[in-house]
Amino acid sequence: MPRRSPGATSDRPHAQLxxxxxxxxxxxxxxxxxxxxxxxx
Structure with missing residues (x-):
C-alpha cells in the first residue's frame, strides 16, 4: 500500500479545500x- 501516489488528487481532499x-x-x-x-x- 503505497503512501505516496503521484497524481492521485482524490487521495487528499485537502487540496480542493x-x-x-x-x-x-x-x-x-x-x-x-x-x-x-x-x-x-
Whole structure:
C-alpha cells in the first residue's frame, strides 16, 4: 500500500479545500461589509 501516489488528487481532499479557501477568502470581507451595511440601514 503505497503512501505516496503521484497524481492521485482524490487521495487528499485537502487540496480542493485549500483551493476553495483561497478562492473564497478574498470574498469574505466584501460579504461582511455588505451584511454590515444592510444591517445599518
Amino acid at each position: 485549500l483551493m476553495l479557501a483561497l478562492i473564497g477568502l478574498p470574498l469574505v470581507p466584501f460579504g461582511i461589509a455588505h451584511a454590515f451595511q444592510s444591517l445599518v440601514r
